[in-house]
Amino acid sequence: MKPNIAIGASHNVVLREALLIYDSTNTWAAGREAPTFVTRHNITTDEGKQPQLGPAQALSREFLKTLSGKLGTRPTIEIFPGNVLARTDLLLAWWSPAQPRPMFFADAEKHMTPVSGRTFPHPALVFVAKEDALYVRALTNSQRPGADTHLYAAPYWNMYQDGHVCLGSMRTPDSLSIGAIPAWEHGFFASAFTHPGDIAKLTSYCGGFTKLWKDLAGSAEPFPSRYLVDTGQTLSKFLEDIDS
């Protein structure tokens, strides 16, 4: 009795084409663009012999589109909801209105343990997911930001100066699709905040970060936006910095 085993998938991929990239090694005069070109070659593979490059062919847009599609970089059609701010094949930016959310803390000193798991009012936030990284900034007004809207430091631990979140063991979605937005937000708030990042000042609240969130625990009032710290960044600058 021969078993038929179907576990996972196996694909036999065969060398079909090659791209040769030529770049100039010469120093060219200022203002003159150094020539760079790409040639495309079919591969001939006679049975049992080494593969060989065929003659060069011009690289067409059609070929590049096909290659891009096969590499999975071609985005699928998605309808943008109102909270999406920007989208490229590698980056997704959206905003989230001010709202109460639970928050968890697991600091070594256990300063925040008494309020861990409580619900807190949060400011409006701008999220940017890029590949497997997450960036967060805060907004003073709970309304959709424009390109020139000023952004403020997100008043959370595990944040870097540039808004980059230290993910640690946070569960992040595998995709940058519109449908993954709730999962990104859930991952951010469902994982415990453990320690300050490299942001010197998270809030201007008297008593600092710990006092702010302890005072806000269980509060039904909106987040006091006046205690947010201005980053000097606009939304467009923030996105440009991340994209660069």
Added chain:
Amino acid sequence: MPRVRKNRRSFKTGPWQLPDRLKAEQACAAGTASTPASAGVGLLAPASSCSLPSLAGIPASFLQLSGTKPLFQLCYALVQQNIGDGALWNSVDGNALSFAKIALERWANRQGADVVDDYFGYAFAIADHCDSYDNPLAEGELCFALEAESSSCLQIGAALDALEAERPGLGAAFYSVFLKAIDRWIYSFDHREALFLEECMIEWAKEEAEEGEEVDLEQYEIPNIKGATPAYIQTTPRKSLRGSLSLLNEHTTGPHGNWITSLLRLYKCFRRKTHPSVMIDLRDVYDAGPLPPLLIVFKAYDVISAIFDHEFENAYDCSHAPQLALKCNPAQPGQLRRTLKALSSFLQFNKELSLLLATLNAFAEKTDEAEYCDRSEPQRRAA
């Protein structure tokens, strides 16, 4: 210049070198695609810098695997269970799929699968998904399934008649214990199922009749299952299982003692338990239940076989649950052992059933009316 010579060799054009007098010309040509000023020289020694690079040493193909972690976990668990070993792994050049296939095939044959293959058409599949609407498997779990691809036919009437002749009630007891034993492991199509379908046909005929109109069943081609069922099975008071077993045990040394001994061995498999952790709940997963691996008729081409053919004429129009489906997470300690234990019980039951089927069919063939009935063809019949 050494780079030029190297490139030429890679195309196997021979380890020749440029004549010294041409080297200066070649140096001028290097780095450009144009023909040197001296056209004759250029033709004699084409500019090597424009030669296409060699792909020597570059693999022409790859086998790309994805989602195969459970396969390797299965291989590891097979080694832990002493079902596969290093020698087999080396003999298949580390191909996990081949390793698992061969190891499990050898194991299954040790449980009697090679005998079962001669009589039943089971397809043995191990997959990380079920071929159904919903996948009832959790991540990392595998499904071990045996699906009946055809139905074997057992002509039991002649044997039952002989047992009844030996002692009234013995044939009925044999049939009763036999059905009890096989119901534990497989779905068989027999006179009970045929009776149910007959009742369905009668109900359908009654619904066809106009309201208040007396239905004339003779207008319909409704099979007469009772007429095809031996009278002693219909009239003999149903004994308790214990009473039937007792009667059978009294006749193990009789003229048909080998049949009874074989049945009692089959019945022993009835008691084997399957660990609940390896069971898969397949309710609502497939369109229909499993296809029967066994058709039990009293005589060749009797009305039971006719109704079976009618019922399963379009059997492959929908999905059917496998006859046996077990789950296994090979990464969990003890899971593979429990799954294989249940599978072993099933195979050993089918092995005993195969041997009994061969014996009883051989007896039926010897009788005047019997004809061998092979139902391994498409539409589950070859009659």
